[in-house]
Amino acid sequence: MLDDSMIRRNSLTRRRGHFLGVFLKEIKAFTKFALGNxxxxxxxxxLIPLLIVWEAVPRLGLVPxxxxxxxxxxxxxxxxxxxxxxxxxxxxxxxxxxGAGLLLAAAVALPLGVLMGWNxxxxxxxxxxxxxxxxVPPPAWxxxxxxxxxxxxxxxxxxxxxxxxxxxLFNTYQGIxxxxxxxxASARVFGASEFTLLTKVYIWNALGSxxxxxxxxxxxGLVMMVISEMYGGRSGIGFLLLEAKxxxxxxxxVVCMMLLGFIGWFLIEVMKYVESKLALWRIGR
Amino acid sequence: MGQVVSLVVAGVLALxxxxxxxxxxxxxxxxYRVGYVDDPLLAPLFLADEGSRSWELVRSGSSSDVxxxxxxxxxxxxxxxxxxxxxxxxxxxGERLMVAGxxxxxxxxxxxxxxxxxxxxxxxxxxRIAVQAQCALVRHFEVDxxxxxxxxxxxxxKNMPFPDMLPALEAGLVDxxxxxxxxxxxxxxxxxxxxxxxxxxxxxxDECCPPAVFQTEYLLLVDSRDTSSASRLAEALLNASExxxxxxxxxxxxxTGTPVGLLENHPVAVFTPLTDAQRELFGEDRCLTIR
Amino acid sequence: MxxxxxxxxxxxxxxxxxxxxxxxxxxxxxxHIEEGKFVSLLGPSGCGKSTFxxxxxxxxxxxxxxxWIDNKLVLEPxxxxxxxxxxxxxxxxxxxxIANSLFHDNPxxxxxMIFQDYAVFPWMTAxxxxxxxxxxxxxxxxxxxxxATYYLRKVGLLDSDHKYPSQLSGGMRxxxxxARALSVEPRIILMDEPFAAVDAxxxxxxxxxxxxxxxxxxxxxxxxxxxxxxxxxLSDEVVVFSPLPGSIRNTIKIDLPRPRRRNSPxxxxxxxxxxxxxxxxxxxxxxxVI
Numbered sequence: 090m091l092d093d094s095m096i097r098r099n100s101l102t103r104r105r106g107h108f109l110g111v112f113l114k115e116i117k118a119f120t121k122f123a124l125g126n127x128x129x130x131x132x133x134x135x136l137i138p139l140l141i142v143w144e145a146v147p148r149l150g151l152v153p154x155x156x157x158x159x160x161x162x163x164x165x166x167x168x169x170x171x172x173x174x175x176x177x178x179x180x181x182x183x184x185x186x187x188g189a190g191l192l193l194a195a196a197v198a199l200p201l202g203v204l205m206g207w208n209x210x211x212x213x214x215x216x217x218x219x220x221x222x223x224x225v226p227p228p229a230w231x232x233x234x235x236x237x238x239x240x241x242x243x244x245x246x247x248x249x250x251x252x253x254x255x256x257x258l259f260n261t262y263q264g265i266x267x268x269x270x271x272x273x274a275s276a277r278v279f280g281a282s283e284f285t286l287l288t289k290v291y292i293w294n295a296l297g298s299x300x301x302x303x304x305x306x307x308x309x310g311l312v313m314m315v316i317s318e319m320y321g322g323r324s325g326i327g328f329l330l331l332e333a334k335x336x337x338x339x340x341x342x343v344v345c346m347m348l349l350g351f352i353g354w355f356l357i358e359v360m361k362y363v364e365s366k367l368a369l370w371r372i373g374r
Numbered sequence: 375m376g377q378v379v380s381l382v383v384a385g386v387l388a389l390x391x392x393x394x395x396x397x398x399x400x401x402x403x404x405x406y407r408v409g410y411v412d413d414p415l416l417a418p419l420f421l422a423d424e425g426s427r428s429w430e431l432v433r434s435g436s437s438s439d440v441x442x443x444x445x446x447x448x449x450x451x452x453x454x455x456x457x458x459x460x461x462x463x464x465x466x467x468g469e470r471l472m473v474a475g476x477x478x479x480x481x482x483x484x485x486x487x488x489x490x491x492x493x494x495x496x497x498x499x500x501x502r503i504a505v506q507a508q509c510a511l512v513r514h515f516e517v518d519x520x521x522x523x524x525x526x527x528x529x530x531x532k533n534m535p536f537p538d539m540l541p542a543l544e545a546g547l548v549d550x551x552x553x554x555x556x557x558x559x560x561x562x563x564x565x566x567x568x569x570x571x572x573x574x575x576x577x578x579x580d581e582c583c584p585p586a587v588f589q590t591e592y593l594l595l596v597d598s599r600d601t602s603s604a605s606r607l608a609e610a611l612l613n614a615s616e617x618x619x620x621x622x623x624x625x626x627x628x629x630t631g632t633p634v635g636l637l638e639n640h641p642v643a644v645f646t647p648l649t650d651a652q653r654e655l656f657g658e659d660r661c662l663t664i665r
Numbered sequence: 666m667x668x669x670x671x672x673x674x675x676x677x678x679x680x681x682x683x684x685x686x687x688x689x690x691x692x693x694x695x696x697h698i699e700e701g702k703f704v705s706l707l708g709p710s711g712c713g714k715s716t717f718x719x720x721x722x723x724x725x726x727x728x729x730x731x732x733w734i735d736n737k738l739v740l741e742p743x744x745x746x747x748x749x750x751x752x753x754x755x756x757x758x759x760x761x762x763i764a765n766s767l768f769h770d771n772p773x774x775x776x777x778m779i780f781q782d783y784a785v786f787p788w789m790t791a792x793x794x795x796x797x798x799x800x801x802x803x804x805x806x807x808x809x810x811x812x813a814t815y816y817l818r819k820v821g822l823l824d825s826d827h828k829y830p831s832q833l834s835g836g837m838r839x840x841x842x843x844a845r846a847l848s849v850e851p852r853i854i855l856m857d858e859p860f861a862a863v864d865a866x867x868x869x870x871x872x873x874x875x876x877x878x879x880x881x882x883x884x885x886x887x888x889x890x891x892x893x894x895x896x897x898x899l900s901d902e903v904v905v906f907s908p909l910p911g912s913i914r915n916t917i918k919i920d921l922p923r924p925r926r927r928n929s930p931x932x933x934x935x936x937x938x939x940x941x942x943x944x945x946x947x948x949x950x951x952x953x954v955i
Contacts, residue, residue, distance in 0.1 A: 134377050138384040146388055155445050155467025210758055239545030240538065274724050275784040279801045279849065280772025282765050289797065293788040323535065335438045336461040337445070337468065 122365070123358040158340040163347070166340035174329065180348065182324035186242065187314045190249025194306060197250075198257035199299070205258075206265025206295070207287060216262075223255045227313050231320060240321025245314070252313030253306035260305065264298025265291050300364040307356050315349060326352075405430045406603040409440035409452030414626045414637065415479055415556060415591045416453055418645040421625035422614040428606055437592070444471060444595055451596040451604055453477065459593035463660055470598045474608050474662040476652065477592040479643040481583070482555030483511045483572045488543050489565040493550075495519075499528045501549040504542055507533040510583040511552055514575050536582065540564070554582075556591055559640045563632060568639070586651035591643060601662060608664040611645040667698040667721065667853065667885070672730035674716055689910035690716045693730065696904065696913070698887060700852070703879060705896035706889045707939065708906030708914075714889045715781075717911065718857050721887065722778045724763055734774045734853065770801040776853040777846035781861055783838045785830045785845065792817065792826035795845050802849045816848040820874065836867040840874075847878060853885045860895065872899060876923065893943070897935050898925055905942050915942055 126132075140160055147154045147162075158166070170176045205212045230251055238244040272290050281289070292299075318327025326345050333341035406429040410416055423431055432449050434440045440452040441459070445467035451474070454462060462468040485503070487493050493501065498519075505512050516526055532548050539551040540561055550569065551561070558568055577588040594611070596604035614622070622642045627634045653661050674691040690713040698704050706714045719725045721732055723739045732739040740762060744750040765771055777798075785794050795813040804812060817823045820840040822833075830838050839859055846854055860868040876899060879886055890896055896903045897919065905914040917938060921931055 131376070135380045135383070138377075138380050139387070142384045142388050151388070153446070153467065155465065235541070235545070239547050240541045241547070271780060271782060271784040272786060274719075274722075275778065275780060276797075276801075277724065277763060277765060278722050278772075278776065278778040279798050280765055280770050281801050282768050282770045283760065284768045285770050285801065290786070293786070296788075321538070321541065323538070335436075336458055337438070337441055337465040338461070339467075 119359070119362050122362050123355075156339060158343055162340050163343045166338075167344045167347075170329070170341055170344050176348075179325055179329055180352075182322075183314060183318065183326045184352070186245050186317070186325065187249055187310060190246045190314070191253050191307065191310050193246065194250045194253035194257055194310065195303070198254050198302075198306075199261055202258045202261025202299075202302075203265055203287065203291065203295075206262045206268075207283075207291060212262075212266075219255070219258060223259070227252045227309065228316055231316065235320065242322065244321055245317035248313045248317040249310045253310035256305035256309060257299075257302040260298045260302025261295065264295030264302075267298075268294040296367055297364070300360060300367070304357055304360045307360065308353065311349065311353050311356075406451070406600070406607070407432050407449040408607065409434055409443045409449040411435070411437050411440065411453070412630050413592075414559065414630055414632055415477055415643045417622040417626050417642045418477070418611045418614040419453065420629035421617055421622050422610040423629070424625060425610070425614075427610065428603070441468075441595075444468070444597070447597075450600055451594065451607060453592040454595055456587050456590050456593055459595055460656075462595065463656065468595075471595045472598045472601075472604075472660050472662045473648060473652075473656050474594045474596045474604050474664055475611065475645055475647050476587075476590040476594065477643045478589045478646050479556050479591050480573055480641050481575045481589050482558070483514045483552065483575050484555050484558035484568055485515065485550055485552050485570040486543070486558050486561045486566050487550040487569050488546070488548075489567060491549055493569065495522045495524070495570060498524055498550070500530065502530045502532050502547070504532050504534050504539045504548040504551040506536055506552075506582050509580055510575060511554065514572055515552055515570075518570065518572055555640065562639065563636060586649065586655045590652070594645070596662060598662070604662060605664050608645075608647075608662075612647070612664075615644040615646070666700050666735060667696070667887070668733040669694055669696045669721070670731050670733075671695055672717070672720060672727045672732060674713070674720065674725070674728050691720075691727075692910040692912040694911070694913055695730075698885060698902075700885050701883045702902060703886045703900045704888070705900035705903045706887065706906060707893065707896045707903050707943075708891065708911065709908050709943070710891050713911030714906050715857050717906075718778075718855050718887065718889050722776060722855050723773060724778075726762055734776065737774060739774065770803065772802065774853070775851045776855060777849055777851040778855045779839075779842045779846050779857065779859045781858045783830075783835075783842045785838055785841050787830045790827050790829055791822055791833070791841050791844075794830075794841060795848050798845045798849050804849075812848055816844040819847070819878065820844040836863050836871065839863060839871065843871075843875070843878075847882075850882075851884065853887070856886065856888045858890055859888070861890075861892075868895075875899070880923070893936050893939050894927070897932055897939065898927055903935075903939060905939065 144159045144161060146152055147157045147159045201215070205215055227248065230248065234244050234247055234251075238247060268291050272294065273286060276286055276290050314325070315327035315330065318325040319331045322328065326348050330342060330345035330349075333339070333345060408419075408429050409432045410419055411434055419431075429451075432443065432452075434443060434452075437453065437455040438458050440449070441454050441462045443449045444452050444454070444462070456476075459473075463471060463473070487501075491501075505515075512531075519526060519529070532542075534542060536553060536557060539548075539553060540557065542548050543551050543561065543566065544564070551557075553561070554575075555571065555573075558571070562568060575583065575588075577583055577585045594608070596607075614625075619642055623634055623637045626632055626637055626642070647664055648656075648661050672691060672694045673689070675687055675689045677685045678688050679685050694717060706717065708714050716725065720727050721734070721739070726740040726743050728743045729745070730742060744753040760767065765773065785791075786797070789797060792813055795816060796809055799809045799812055813826075814823065817826050820843055822837060822840055822844060825833060825837065830841065833841065839862075842859070860871055863871065872895065875886075888896075888899065901919060903917045903919065905917070906912070907914045917935065919935055921929075921935075925932060
């Protein structure tokens with residue numbers, strides 16, 4: 090006998106099941122999106138010979154085997170790092186820091202960029218400050234950050250924040266500023282308030298720039314993550330990289346490099362996928 | 375067609391890599407090159423360098439860079455910090471390297487407090503002290519602390535590894551650090567003050583006080599293909615180690631720019647041949663007999 | 666009812682050698698448009714009629730003169746003296762004068778505007794575009810959907826209401842702009858060359874749709890166009906603009922009953938009159954004509 094509670098439960102599970110189905114479908118689409126480019130037949134004809142050369146050259150002694158490990162050696166080292174060195178923990182620690190820094194940068198830079206792009210009064214008072222500070226390369230901030238914040242998580246999150254902040258800020262500000270005035274005019278005539286304009290017109294129009302800013306911010310944030318891990322704290326991929334270098338374990342160093350490369354590639358692919366989903370309205374004519 | 379192109383590209387890349395990696399081996403050069411870092415602990419080297427010599431010093435930023443120079447053959451000998459040197463000996467690139475001797479420095483458990491903090495041993499009760507957990511140092515310190523009447527339970531320890539201690543002190547995360555005297559000398563250079571020192575530490579079984587090498591700061595690694603030059607270097611170092619302390623200190627001062635006054639509170643390192651325990655540790659075949 | 670009194674607009678252009686040159690777009694336009702009338706503003710391209718329409722809509726402030734819509738001033742004129750400029754700048758430091766309030770959606774006047782390049786939002790579907798306008802006009806939520814459906818059906822876009830503008834043809838986009846403008850049921854509709862970018866067949870159909878809608882709802886429509894046929898066919902009154910600097914050349918009332926036949930002799934005669942005025946201007950008065 091179907092009673093109300095059963096019906097409600099059924100619809101809830103159906104909705105949850107529906108969400109799960111959608112989620113899995115998205116994962117599948119994303120995997121195809123990200124890997125399709127790399128595992129294409131064309132690239133295989135380049136990749137496989139390169140791998141063969143890389144394997145052969147150290148083995149044949151053409152380059153010192155100690156300094157250039159062959160892929161097979163790297164693979165063994167990868168397994169070693171994975172099982173013996175808590176690779177998952179280090180990756181987790183790195184990602185946590187990176188996530189914190191990136192989130193902080195986005196939380197500050199996105200609203201600030203929107204405000205700066207929207208209003209020229211705000212812009213004229215704040216933009217010059219950022220134009221002065223931005224050219225300082227983020228690694229140059231390391232010494233003063235260590236002095237002010239010591240070594241440890243706050244320093245690392247701050248450095249990552251610095252790396253990701255400026256690209257997000259400038260791209261958001263540019264995107265908002267360049268909103269087509271036609272859209273603004275037509276919304277204003279209908280009576281849209283500035284707030285409605287911001288949320289319904291400016292931001293959507295600037296979405297492409299915002300995503301690009303995020304992509305660049307991810308890349309520079311990752312650089313700062315590696316640098317910050319070399320200066321303090323004893324966890325993370327950057328730390329593993331430094332340790333491997335200090336203790337002459339070049340195969341492990343290459344493993345760390347590849348891990349970092351993979352993480353960077355993965356994050357950018359996620360952003361590209363999100364962008365392609367959001368830009369649906371651009372496809373067509 | 376595409377495959378031919380990719381093979382050609384791969385071939386060109388291989389040639390480029392080849393060309394880049396073939397440096398001239400240091401052994402083919404005339405002069406015997408010795409890698410080092412700017413550390414007061416290498417006092418005998420600086421003194422030996424002041425006299426007539428048959429080698430050339432090559433400076434590096436860190437001792438692992440000296441290690442890489444050894445692997446690549448850019449230097450024939452070099453001083454590498456102990457733990458790294460041991461890894462280097464075991465690694466693939468260090469096969470032809472041998473240990474010719476060590477730089478020894480007395481161990482000395484030391485408590486360093488941050489500059490500006492005017493503290494006596496009796497005031498330590500509330501201070502945050504950085505220690506490496508489960509180290510022989512802590513045990514020695516606690517014995518002495520009891521003698522000075524400190525309440526062990528009230529001591530506020532913060533565990534961290536040695537490399538993190540000085541930066542933590544600088545940043546104010548801790549008020550005092552418990553280190554061996556080699557690190558203490560470095561801390562004093564930065565302006566901090568030594569509160570307490572105990573020179574009677576014996577080698578232990580743990581990582582911070584390892585047997586056989588607990589007083590070894592640097593290993594002299596040499597290329598096994600040129601043992602005669604290595605022996606000449608080692609001789610000169612041994613002679614320099616027997617010089618009066620003031621000469622060694624002034625050699626440090628002129629080589630690294632450290633003021634002599636700062637060095638007077640500390641002993642100097644000496645170059646010694648390998649002990650039996652050390653030979654056993656590294657393996658007989660990796661050790662060069664010099665005297 | 667729209668009333669403009671001596672509306673002028675000048676821009677100053679900085680030339681290459683650094684000197685400033687004044688450039689008059691509109692020269693003292695005084696117009697009176699009654700309620701429920703269909704008025705065309707006719708003139709060659711670049712004579713300032715689009716600027717005039719924007720001033721009517723409150724998107725630009727006139728340099729001189731006033732615009733009154735339903736006895737309410739649209740925008741105060743731009744400052745002319747330095748002291749006034751100071752006060753003006755202080756007043757509009759944070760929010761520009763053409764902006765509505767900061768947080769409340771609040772149309773200043775009951776007008777809607779249709780632009781030459783449609784200006785429908787490409788990131789919203791057709792239906793969402795219409796719903797957006799309805800939301801700003803504070804139509805209650807329950808009624809929004811029904812209103813959107815009604816107006817989309819009126820312009821024949823109900824089947825494509827889930828499509829994005831990039832998936833619609835030019836004519837469909839213009840119909841969407843029309844639906845959006847109509848859905849808020851304004852008293853006045855301003856149109857800036859709405860059918861210029863559409864092919865002739867679609868244009869005729871759209872003109873007829875527009876007429877039909879106007880007749881059903883008795884709004885005031887101000888249409889800016891450079892097409893004499895269009896002006897003659899659609900409007901009750903044609904205001905002819907002269908080329909730069911734009912001013913009113915002449916006003917011709919068209920009393921022909923609707924539905925008009927496009928090729929009727931009366932219409933042809935009106936067209937000839939309009940063309941004659943236009944040619945006179947071109948030959949005698951204009952500095953240049955595009």
